[in-house]
Amino acid sequence: MPDVPEVLTAPLVVEFPFTRSLGPVRSAFLTGLRERTVLGVRTGDGRVVVPPTEYDPVTAEELRELVEVGSGGTVTTWAWNPAPRRGQPLTTPFAWVLVRLDGADTALLHALDATGPDAVRTGMRVRVRWAAARTGAITDIACFVPDDGPAGEDLPAAHGGEFTDPVTLLTAPARLDYTYAPGRAQSRYLQELSAHRIVGERCPSCRKVYVPPRGACPTCGVATDTQVEVGPRGTVTTFCIVNIKARNLDIEVPYVYAHIALDGADLALHARIGGIPYDRVRMGLRVEPVWSGDGRFPDHYRPTGEPDADYDSYKELV
Amino acid sequence: MREVAIVAFGQSAHVRDSAETSEVEMLMPVLHDVLDRTGLAARDIGFTCSGSCDYLAGRAFSFTMALDGVGAWPPISESHVEMDGAWALYEAWVKLLTGEADTALVYAYGKSSPGDLREVLTRQLDPYYVAPLWPDSVALAALQARALIDAKLTDERELAGIAARSRRDAQSNPHAQLRGALPAGVPLVAPLRTGDCPPIGDGAAAVVLAAGDTARRLTARPAWIRGLDHRIEAHSLGVRDLTDSPSTRLAAERAGAFERPVDTAELHAPFTSQEVVLRRALGLDAADGAVRINPSGGALAANPVMAAGLIRLGEAAARIHRGDSDRALAHATSGPCLQQNLVAVLEGE
Numbered sequence: 201m202p203d204v205p206e207v208l209t210a211p212l213v214v215e216f217p218f219t220r221s222l223g224p225v226r227s228a229f230l231t232g233l234r235e236r237t238v239l240g241v242r243t244g245d246g247r248v249v250v251p252p253t254e255y256d257p258v259t260a261e262e263l264r265e266l267v268e269v270g271s272g273g274t275v276t277t278w279a280w281n282p283a284p285r286r287g288q289p290l291t292t293p294f295a296w297v298l299v300r301l302d303g304a305d306t307a308l309l310h311a312l313d314a315t316g317p318d319a320v321r322t323g324m325r326v327r328v329r330w331a332a333a334r335t336g337a338i339t340d341i342a343c344f345v346p347d348d349g350p351a352g353e354d355l356p357a358a359h360g361g362e363f364t365d366p367v368t369l370l371t372a373p374a375r376l377d378y379t380y381a382p383g384r385a386q387s388r389y390l391q392e393l394s395a396h397r398i399v400g401e402r403c404p405s406c407r408k409v410y411v412p413p414r415g416a417c418p419t420c421g422v423a424t425d426t427q428v429e430v431g432p433r434g435t436v437t438t439f440c441i442v443n444i445k446a447r448n449l450d451i452e453v454p455y456v457y458a459h460i461a462l463d464g465a466d467l468a469l470h471a472r473i474g475g476i477p478y479d480r481v482r483m484g485l486r487v488e489p490v491w492s493g494d495g496r497f498p499d500h501y502r503p504t505g506e507p508d509a510d511y512d513s514y515k516e517l518v
Numbered sequence: 519m520r521e522v523a524i525v526a527f528g529q530s531a532h533v534r535d536s537a538e539t540s541e542v543e544m545l546m547p548v549l550h551d552v553l554d555r556t557g558l559a560a561r562d563i564g565f566t567c568s569g570s571c572d573y574l575a576g577r578a579f580s581f582t583m584a585l586d587g588v589g590a591w592p593p594i595s596e597s598h599v600e601m602d603g604a605w606a607l608y609e610a611w612v613k614l615l616t617g618e619a620d621t622a623l624v625y626a627y628g629k630s631s632p633g634d635l636r637e638v639l640t641r642q643l644d645p646y647y648v649a650p651l652w653p654d655s656v657a658l659a660a661l662q663a664r665a666l667i668d669a670k671l672t673d674e675r676e677l678a679g680i681a682a683r684s685r686r687d688a689q690s691n692p693h694a695q696l697r698g699a700l701p702a703g704v705p706l707v708a709p710l711r712t713g714d715c716p717p718i719g720d721g722a723a724a725v726v727l728a729a730g731d732t733a734r735r736l737t738a739r740p741a742w743i744r745g746l747d748h749r750i751e752a753h754s755l756g757v758r759d760l761t762d763s764p765s766t767r768l769a770a771e772r773a774g775a776f777e778r779p780v781d782t783a784e785l786h787a788p789f790t791s792q793e794v795v796l797r798r799a800l801g802l803d804a805a806d807g808a809v810r811i812n813p814s815g816g817a818l819a820a821n822p823v824m825a826a827g828l829i830r831l832g833e834a835a836a837r838i839h840r841g842d843s844d845r846a847l848a849h850a851t852s853g854p855c856l857q858q859n860l861v862a863v864l865e866g867e
Contacts, residue, residue: 207537212632214576218645226646249757251647257752277668277760279660280708285637287652296657296707298756307756309648309661317708322668338647372645378576378632383540414586415543421560421589423546 208387212380220370225254227368228266228361233340236330239359240269240304248356250304251338266361270302270352272327273344277307280317289343295320299344303355311343325349336367385415385424392427394496398489400465402426408466431462434501435509436485437518438468441478456481460501461517468517475502483518484508522614523733523740524725524864527832527839528552532695532721532820535631541570541580545627545722546587552724553623556736560589563726564619566596567610569603569626570824573638584627595619602626603723603828604786604850604860610727611746620732627722628824635718635823642853644753656715656789658854660707662760663791667709669761671798674709677790678702681713681818684790688815695719695820716788721822723829741835741846741864745773748850748860760855763799769861770800775847780863782810782837782846784830788817792856796849800861813837827851831862838866 222230225241229252232239241252242265250269255262279296281288288294289311297320298307313329314320327347334340382390385401389412392399400411401424408417409428417424439458445451456478459468473481474490486506489498528551536544553560566588570581581598590596599605603626610622630638636654643649666672681702688694695717703712726736733740749765749772751758770776783802787793793811796802802809812818814833817826827850834848843866850860 209537212576216641220645222646230646249754251754251756253754257754257757276756277661277665279657279664279710280705281657282705282708285652285654287637287640287650289651296653296661298661300756306754309653309755310651322664338650370646372650374641374649376573376576376633376638376641379537380576380632381537381540383543384538385543386540414583415540416546416586417589418586418591419589421546421549421587423543 206387206391207381208390209379209381212378214376214378216374218372218374220372222368222370223254225252225263225266227366228363230336230338230370231363231366233338234334234336234367235363236271237359238269238271238301238328239266239361240356241265242267242356247305248303249306250301251308266359267303267356268359269304269356272325272347272349272352273299273301273304275312275320275322275324275326276300277322278312278320280320289339294343297326297344299326302352310341313343313345319346325351337370383415385413388427389413396491396495397429398431398462399427400430402428409464410467411462411465411469428464430464431489433486433488433504434460434462434465435514436473436481436483436487437461437514438483439473439481454478458501460487461514466517471498472500473502474500482508484511484514520615520617520729521733521742522611522727522729523742524831524835525728525733525737525740526552526555526726527723527836528555529693529723529825529829529832530721531693532719532822534695534717534719536629536720537631540583541575541627541629542584542587544629544720545584545625548722548724549587549623549625552726556726558621558726558736560623563621563623564595565610565613565622566594567598567606567622567624569599569601569606569828570628571600573641574635574823575629575632588623602824602826602850602852604831605748605852607725607727607828607831608746608748608860611743614727614729620729622727623724624727624828625722625724626825626828628822629720630718630823631720655854656710657707658755659789659791660710661755662795662855663709663714663789665760666791666794671761672791672794676794677714680790680793684812684815684818687813688819691815691819693820694815697815697819710789710791714790716817716821717819719820719822721820721825723825723832725828725832725835737839739839739841739866741838741866744863744865745775746860746862747772748858750858751856755855758855761795763795763856763859766796766799766849766856766859766861769859770847773861773863775800775861775863778845780809780845780847782813782834782843784814784816784834784846784848785812786817786827786830786850788821788826790818792851795856800847800849827860834862834864838864841866
């Protein structure tokens with residue numbers, strides 16, 4: 201067993217470009233924000249829920265009776281955030297607040313722009329600061345600001361919830377940044393690969409050689425513990441023809457993606473086949489790696505020119 | 519009803535960053551440890567259930583890779599919850615109650631180190647009204663802490679005391695990430711200071727469940743699950759009374775926790791203020807300090823997300839196995855401000 205390899209890491213960005221349907225209640229609420237109007241929904245027992253939900257949080261009864269509440273309200277609890285983080289409503293220190301708007305019986309989470317924690321207390325009066333550009337999103341409320349004004353009267357007020365050009369979808373892009381670390385077995389594999397060696401690992405119990413190794417034998421549930429160089433030649437065990445171009449992938453379609461049993465390996469890996477027309481690829485075709493420009497991994501596999509392998513020689517690996 | 523017990527518990531060392539091991543490499547020694555304690559081989563296990571979350575490490579279907587460490591081929595009877603492993607234990611417990619299996623392996627793991635956990639956890643929030651504001655997990659817990667202080671149910675001094683007791687108790691827990699005296703620290707999101715918050719880290723845990731005489735055969739003193747229930751609060755934080763946890767109280771009632779006093783409680787309270795909420799909901803303050811709370815150090819000493827709840831059940835069971843407890847309550851939580859809560863009552867014979 202070689203020494204524990206240097207820990208490899210690489211940046212990994214995951215983005216979630218979700219588009220969500222709003223439904224009647226959320227559509228009215230978020231469209232209302234665009235029009236500087238805050239709506240709530242009335243429950244069967246007369247309470248007003250803001251932000252409004254389609255179903256009663258206690259009874260699960262369907263709710264549709266919209267009402268207008270104030271854009272001023274009272275802080276019910278708060279927390280001072282000295283170091284705002286990416287995506288949060290303000291870039292300078294602020295207070296997170298739950299605000300019960302005038303006419304509402306529940307509280308809404310948002311940010312309060314205040315000079316410091318000494319300027320914030322539970323029970324203080326605040327009002328909405330509207331965003332300059334509003335699209336029908338919770339961020340149409342830029343934040344709350346302290347407000348000395350009295351509580352709004354005659355609230356909640358009846359409201360049909362109807363607006364021209366209502367928003368019906370919410371596009372909520374999100375991005376998370378990670379540092380990916382593949383662990384011991386895959387680090388060993390990647391380091392060998394950059395020297396043009398394809399090195400699998402053997403299970404001490406069933407003796408199977410896995411490539412790429414993942415650190416454990418899925419049959420025996422024990423760590424693979426011996427490095428075994430395999431290939432570089434192998435046999436196509438099965439394949440498919442890809443006819444749809446993947447985004448961000450500069451490969452002309454159609455092309456072939458195949459399972460390849462490298463010589464000496466007990467599990468097929470998968471890779472693209474090149475150097476042969478797509479309709480000439482077949483089970484049993486003998487192939488070898490073609491290394492990428494920077495030489496760190498096989499870009500694809502191409503025919504070796506050897507006679508095809510007998511089905512019996514790879515049938516256990518299909 | 520069938521009797522089911524936790525017969526073995528194992529966990530990894532919990533560390534800030536486990537970059538040198540993959541998830542399965544981190545998990546596998548724990549699985550081997552817990553099986554060794556029972557003398558069972560993976561092939562002897564009737565049902566396997568795990569808990570983990572792909573968002574932590576940013577890798578889709580990461581739990582299928584972790585299954586390699588179980589020896590899942592040829593196919594075993596297996597399931598997974600995208601939740602803390604305590605809920606995987608719940609599923610396995612139900613499976614054993616049906617009589618379809620006599621033993622179950624339950625495991626959970628979480629690697630928080632690849633991402634920014636406070637940011638990652640915002641993605642579990644209401645996507646319409648809350649997630650676009652990116653309120654991080656500490657901020658939401660701080661809103662709850664402020665509500666408790668305003669209601670005069672606690673103060674910063676009591677919270678600091680909970681932090682100190684937890685890390686002091688963790689000195690005898692070789693798996694803990696934070697041990698011994700720590701400064702209260704600076705306000706992270708006031709009123710919560712760094713000392714009120716759990717460490718961020720990576721770790722894994724596993725338990726073996728067994729039914730009836732199988733349990734008696736596998737260990738000298740099984741930790742019998744006398745009751746197990748989980749309940750949830752309303753989704754919106756602004757609808758809830760953040761100073762209370764009615765879902766915990768209801769789960770405890772359904773699990774039979776109030777029928778007789780417990781001597782030990784392992785509470786999954788990642789933030790000091792949440793222990794205050796849980797002790798009140800569970801009536802643990804009324805018992806003149808007779809209940810030993812979080813002798814392991816709790817989540818304030820090690821909080822591997824997705825495993826920390828299962829560890830509470832495991833730690834409570836281990837005390838029964840050792841004869842240090844006769845009747846213990848174990849609690850697990852999920853979501854912001856104790857959104858969802860699970861309570862188990864464990865007893866020795």
